[in-house]
Amino acid sequence: MSENTMKIAVLAGDGIGPEVMAEALKVLSVAEQKFSVKFNFDAKDVGGAAIDNHGEALPKSTVAACEAADAILFGSVGGPKWANLPAQEQPERCALLGLRGHFDLFSNLRPARIYPGLEALSPLREDIAKSGFDTLVVRELTSGIYFGQPKGRSGEGEETYGFDTMRYSKKEIRRIAKIAFEAALKRGSKVHSIDKANVLQTSVLWREVVEEVAKDYPSVSLEHMYIDNAAMQLIRYPNQFDVMLCSNLMGDIISDECAMITGSMGLLPSASINEAGFGMYEPAGGSAPDIAGKGIANPIAQILSASMMLRFSFNRGDIADAIEKAVVQTLNDGYLTGELLAPEKQDQAKTTSQVGDYIANLLSAS
Amino acid sequence: MSENTMKIAVLAGDGIGPEVMAEALKVLSVAEQKFSVKFNFDAKDVGGAAIDNHGEALPKSTVAACEAADAILFGSVGGPKWANLPAQEQPERCALLGLRGHFDLFSNLRPARIYPGLEALSPLREDIAKSGFDTLVVRELTSGIYFGQPKGRSGEGEETYGFDTMRYSKKEIRRIAKIAFEAALKRGSKVHSIDKANVLQTSVLWREVVEEVAKDYPSVSLEHMYIDNAAMQLIRYPNQFDVMLCSNLMGDIISDECAMITGSMGLLPSASINEAGFGMYEPAGGSAPDIAGKGIANPIAQILSASMMLRFSFNRGDIADAIEKAVVQTLNDGYLTGELLAPEKQDQAKTTSQVGDYIANLLSAS
Numbered sequence A, B: 001m002s003e004n005t006m007k008i009a010v011l012a013g014d015g016i017g018p019e020v021m022a023e024a025l026k027v028l029s030v031a032e033q034k035f036s037v038k039f040n041f042d043a044k045d046v047g048g049a050a051i052d053n054h055g056e057a058l059p060k061s062t063v064a065a066c067e068a069a070d071a072i073l074f075g076s077v078g079g080p081k082w083a084n085l086p087a088q089e090q091p092e093r094c095a096l097l098g099l100r101g102h103f104d105l106f107s108n109l110r111p112a113r114i115y116p117g118l119e120a121l122s123p124l125r126e127d128i129a130k131s132g133f134d135t136l137v138v139r140e141l142t143s144g145i146y147f148g149q150p151k152g153r154s155g156e157g158e159e160t161y162g163f164d165t166m167r168y169s170k171k172e173i174r175r176i177a178k179i180a181f182e183a184a185l186k187r188g189s190k191v192h193s194i195d196k197a198n199v200l201q202t203s204v205l206w207r208e209v210v211e212e213v214a215k216d217y218p219s220v221s222l223e224h225m226y227i228d229n230a231a232m233q234l235i236r237y238p239n240q241f242d243v244m245l246c247s248n249l250m251g252d253i254i255s256d257e258c259a260m261i262t263g264s265m266g267l268l269p270s271a272s273i274n275e276a277g278f279g280m281y282e283p284a285g286g287s288a289p290d291i292a293g294k295g296i297a298n299p300i301a302q303i304l305s306a307s308m309m310l311r312f313s314f315n316r317g318d319i320a321d322a323i324e325k326a327v328v329q330t331l332n333d334g335y336l337t338g339e340l341l342a343p344e345k346q347d348q349a350k351t352t353s354q355v356g357d358y359i360a361n362l363l364s365a366s
């Protein structure tokens, strides 16, 4: 990318994707004015929409646009219309796994936060929720026990056994650890590395390499924590965590637990990043076909995905901070879509575009 | 055991072990009267106490007493006095792993419960804590990825990799599943089997065998749940769970999460059981050397361990129910040791023997 021009492949996809993407682009347009930058948006079909228009969920033209871009802003894919296709043609599998594989997006970044004013949505006790929770799970996504070989079944009769291999190389551990420490520099300068080094050899190596990487980040504090302890600590002392560095399986568990702790999973963005810093940014939730087209979907996860993109792929923490400040203000003002409101307050629910406008205006006025 | 005589090896151990064990035996003595049964207690040294008196943490005489008994009631072992011994002579490792191995105690049963009146101790939101939580984690303890072979390190330079093998045979899955379904018959008749069958071959086999075992228990409902989803659901909808059937790694995580959800980990008993139904029963907490000898330790986990023993090894759910009812009443009456009381209420704290007496009296009067 040139200094102030950022090329973004915009893949809105299916369900609520296009509606919430429109609000993210609205906010980015305001940021363009405000920060004197230029976004070049290249919108392409993906998922079910791409199956309908091009016969496949991830057309070559979409991949080519992503290759030509500096980052991918992704909406969501899938829906009942394509649910009966063979597994390997499904929008989710085809588009998401396809893009991850093509760009080697080995790291998954999942922030989770209890927003001021939304503490009551958290399933945690009031005093604990109010003590604060603002964490980023950095999960390795392409190795570990989900992919390790050999994996299968052997033996006969009652001695038949299933087996899976957990496996990590130094190289794999080092690159995900670097992502975590880099992210910590942009946040609270603290990394908790999650493992089970008292019983797993993979974790022993994990710990060694993470210690090595930590030496390059003297301003970031490092603590090792066993996965079972982390799963407990998150419930009782959630505010101790900043960045949580996890292997694939452990990150799968921890990131979902973190999301649940916020009580507002529809607000959460996510990112998948490769070694070159190229990334795909998308809401952690799905395409929500049940509410698509009604103008009631919450656009905040998509807007925060755009803000993550600015922070992580474009190193523009200043713009990201401004957008996030507007989002925090919006939530704190109680300017909310229906799913964040109690049943008796549904008459106060704002629409998708109202929330997008509100955030865009706050950003503009900031 | 003969019909009404139950032979119990009593291994009080170190730290608070002897103090809390005394209260458990007090309660069992009342039960003897009340239910016209006979307990034969055979007290033996274990852990640090056995190192001091016999030169090893698990003397042959102790093992022999356990072999001659119908069940083992265990206290706790370890403390600073023996902390500098070589790893393989440590009280915990030597005594606990020794007994587990000798008797093939492959299943770990960890109940967790939010008691009426103690909801405020739970880190969960008040309405969620009050909705109830009463679960039993059945964890496989001797196989899975902590023990599977091969396990180690290979390769060179940055390609050096660590590896561990998750492995379960049909036989291993079947025997732990049976324990879970049998336990469900004694509780809420519901089993959640926790796995990750969408990515792990071990879990695919796990699911198949659990389905087979379920056919023998038509009155027990079975639901499969992915580990990441279970870790979330426990925080938001904890009252949906009764028995949670878990592999070794997954049970390690889930049982600790369940314990934390109660907010009163000092109240939790546990059991380790073999295929013949022979078991060892002990508090889930440790020997707490910092408060040992002061008469302030909570005896309830030890008393509930005795009640679990009656339910699981002696099939005397009637006596177990009566003891647990007395414990629930005690907690609900606010007759509590200090660690369950807020700082400003410490003057109301009851001693170890006062709590034991109170429970014994309630049982006697019931």
Ligand SMILES: [Mg+2]
Pocket (backbone or CB within 6 Å): A252, A253, A256, B228, B229
């Ligand atoms: Mg997950």
Ligand SMILES: [Mg+2]
Pocket (backbone or CB within 6 Å): A228, A229, B252, B253, B256
């Ligand atoms: Mg554990």
